[in-house]
Amino acid sequence: MELDIRDLLSLEYHGDKVANGQLRAKDVAKYISAIDDFMAITTKHAYGKDAELTFDVSGFRNQSFDIDFALQVINLGAAAMFASGSPKDLVMLATDCIKACIHLQGQQPKEVQKSTVDKSVHVTNQQGDTQVFHIETINVIADPKAANSLDCFIREPLSKGLEAVKVKSSVHKVEAHAAANECDYFKPIDFETPLFTNSIKTGLVIESPSFKDGNKWKFSDGQSSFYAEITDEQFLERVDNGEERFGKNDILLVEMDVIQTQTPTCLKVEKIITKVIDHQYAQKQSSMF
Structure with missing residues (x-):
């Protein structure tokens, strides 16, 4: 409308x-x-x-x-x-x-x-x-x-x-x-109350990479799609230098923090990839860990 x-x-x-x-x-x-x-x-x-x-x-x-x-x-x-x-x-x-x-x-x-x-x-x-x-x-x-x-x-x-x-x-x-x-x-008020942080190792399919500083990448874990921030500086430096190339169905093996917080009106879940362990190209997919 x-x-x-x-x-x-x-x-x-x-x-x-x-x-x-x-x-x-x-x-x-x-x-x-x-x-x-x-x-x-x-x-x-x-x-x-x-x-x-x-x-x-x-x-x-x-x-x-x-x-x-x-x-x-x-x-x-x-x-x-x-x-x-x-x-x-x-x-x-x-x-x-x-x-x-x-x-x-x-x-x-x-x-x-x-x-x-x-x-x-x-x-x-x-x-x-x-x-x-x-x-x-x-x-x-x-x-x-x-x-x-x-x-x-x-x-x-x-x-x-x-x-x-x-x-x-x-x-x-x-x-x-x-x-x-x-x-x-x-003055800005922090409305978010931390509930829990869970650190996991997992494999994620890259749906949409981001090449702008601060922007989140889009991934799929096989069940749903979501956006996540990547804070692994070494991986991001390789991306900036053109050492990482991405194709359809590529998988990143990562260490990821899943952070749940409560706001006054809802629950929020934020996902932050702290380390990229491996980049598996689509044609080379094998066991994850």
Whole structure:
């Protein structure tokens, strides 16, 4: 399903430094880039991985430093969390992320309970206070990239002397406000609780190698396909030098860590290949160990 969703989002900075013209252009550019990243991540959580955000500066105004962004979303996914396609849903998700950070006060939640009726979660902070949010609110602020973006365009300017940051819709009555004394609430929080790590030796069929630093490879273990990071520097160096060549149905014999963690809303499994023992080419496949 393809929808065209539009709204006008405002980012406002308040304080004497703004009134006195002491807000540095270099910092403003960084803050704009950070909120752009944050809204792009929020869009995918709200409308699916194929949703795209056009986020253009449309104007500056007032004695406070206010930036208006023309917000447009296209390619709403069929499995979108907000099937209505209302721009209000996206802005509300973004502003609720700010409210959730303030509620948590920079700490992991004490408890998160999923509703059995809808997609809401009851989030209890370390002080014992409970508020209700959409489940994707927690998923967004638990996303490291989104958390780093909030840290950049909210915590950093507040820690540098601004008095307040406000994000709001210019079309709908939706907004969130963060004050200077709340700046540390926007430091990234590690939401993942380690459950167990299991180190195994196994053979994996290479489905899709990756030649970009930091990208994960796609493998099959004979039952399912998955992505895994390779941290074996010697193997990666051979790949970079062209000493490793890959063909269909090639197998890597590896040592792999399987790490299970718990987030407030789900269990996660991460697989990291720490050592590549052998590369078996398809025509030479034999016993694995």
